[in-house]
Amino acid sequence: MKHTDDGTLYALAAAKDRSAFELLYDRYEKLIFSFAYRLTQDREIAEEVVQDVFVKLWNGTTTYKEEKGSFSSWLLTVTRNKAIDEIRRLKRHDHEPMIEKDSLIEQPGSVENTVEWGEQRNSIRNAVLELKQEQQEIIELFYFKGLSQQKIADQCKLPLGTVKGRIRLALKHLKGFIAQEGGFSND
Amino acid sequence: MTEQCVHLLDYFNRSLTEEELLAFEHHLEECPSCSAELEELNLLTEDLPYLADEIEVPSTLKAKVFAAIDEQPASVVNDSKPFSTNVEEFPQPKKVIQPRKRKGPLVPVLAAALVASLMTNAYLATMDDSAPTEVAESDLQLIGKALLDPQPGADNATAVAMMIKDNNETVLLVDASNLPKLKDNELYQVWVIDKETPQPAGSFKPTVDGNGSVTHPMDQLKGDWDTVAITIETEPNLPSPKGSIVLAGNI
Structure with missing residues (x-):
């Protein structure tokens, strides 16, 4: 149901229905901000990412099509792309994002109108913990840090040609463990 | 390879x-x-x-995002549904458009008629507690929507009324723009009208730009009302309107 509703709201928002856009914003603000923060480890940059994602959604610079998968997955991909671009841009300018060391401390969720994902998080986290340490690390470097293949090879001390295989294997194992955890669909 | x-x-x-x-x-x-x-x-x-852990969102973020959106060039033509202005008195506002729920799928027919700035600053009026933030959970449905018709003296005002259902709760959301300026002691009052019987459905003070919005739980609204109107009052939620009508329309 949520999937269908997202699609309807998106269609209205794409036609400049501001109320529909606002409802989408309210629904995803927290998830997008939290994910952007997880990627950038910097509140200011995470805010910029949220702003960029939603402004582009509103003005049609990025457009969602249902054949691309669920709206939420698409929105999260757009968010990750922007966050990775920002991290890279700031690094180029020698501006390391400030890392807030206590970022993993859980904040209680509050409002009812937003997507909540505590259950999914626990189940994925349990699945991650079943992975070998090096598999956890390679997923962190690849997906959350967005490092290039060469940098992953350097950091993990792997031959360049084996990086892709290692990443795929780690991700496949993770997917399998998530399924064992009872599995969930984020849509 | x-x-x-x-x-x-x-x-x-x-x-x-x-x-x-x-x-x-x-x-x-x-x-x-x-x-x-x-x-x-x-x-x-x-x-x-x-x-990702759930991180508390900075309270100013939404305002920043919507301010950035307002800086974007508008791409919606705002005169595709010209408003008529010849309504004479309160209980019989001119019928402008049919309810959205009778128009089939949620294609953006009405959305195209909304001025691009329709919801400008609405979130500012409603960020804290009330309003759209209460109605955005999973099974949210837009079940009815109509533009309100500006009345003489408020020719540039625009407003949209929407009935939004979220699981078990349905609310009436009214959002207005380009409202005439009020005196200090005045406010805008939303009414729903069943034949000739009005009942209050929320009040608001507009922003300096003349925008404002309010939501009201539908289950507090009795009868088979089919008209939404906005008046200027000096007290909120009176039993019946005393002030002049600014916008009205059928939903």
Whole structure:
């Protein structure tokens, strides 16, 4: 149901229905901000990412099509792309994002109108913990840090040609463990 | 496997140079193996965002985002549904448009008639507690929507009334723009009208730009009302309107 509703709201928002856009914003603000923060480890940059994602959604610079998968997955991909671009841009300018060391401390969720994902998080986290340490690390470097293949090879001390295989294997194992955890669909 | 195939991960992680990117995108169209692998990567990583801890969102973020949106050039024509202005008195506002629920799928017919700035600053009036933030959970449905018709003296005012259902709760959301300025002691009052019987459905003070919005639980509204109106009052939620009507329309 949520999937269908997202699609309807998106269609209205794409036609400049501001109320529909606002409802989408309210629904995803927290998830997008939290994910952007997880990627950038910097509140200011995470805010910029949220702003960029939603402004582009509103003005049609990025457009969602249902054949691309669920709206939420698409929105999260757009968010990750922007966050990775920002991290890279700031690094180029020698501006390391400030890392807030206590970022993993859980904040209680509050409002009812937003997507909540505590259950999914626990189940994925349990699945991650079943992975070998090096598999956890390679997923962190690849997906959350967005490092290039060469940098992953350097950091993990792997031959360049084996990086892709290692990443795929780690991700496949993770997917399998998530399924064992009872599995969930984020849509 | 071609020379290009090795760029898949760097394409996914956006670390290709512009030149490499163009070459790889071209390659992607012709290489089923890379397309399939890319799709697989997307699938295998789709759960990962949900590893993020829930972080409290800065209270000013929404205002920033919507301010940025308001700086964008408007791309919606705002005169596609000209308003008529010849309504004479309160209980019989001119019927402007049919309720959205009778129009079939939620295609943006009415949305096209909304001025681009319709919801400008609405969130400012409603960020704290009330309003749209109460109605955005999963099973949200827009079940009815209508533009309100500006009355003489408020010719530039626009407003939209929406009935939004969220699981078990349905609310009436009214959002207005370009409202005439009020005196200090005045406010805007929303009414729903069943034949000639009005009942209050929320009040608000507009922003300096003349925008404002309010939501009201539908289950507090009795009767078979079909008209929504906005008046200027000096007290909220009177039993019946005393002030002049600014906007009205059928829903």
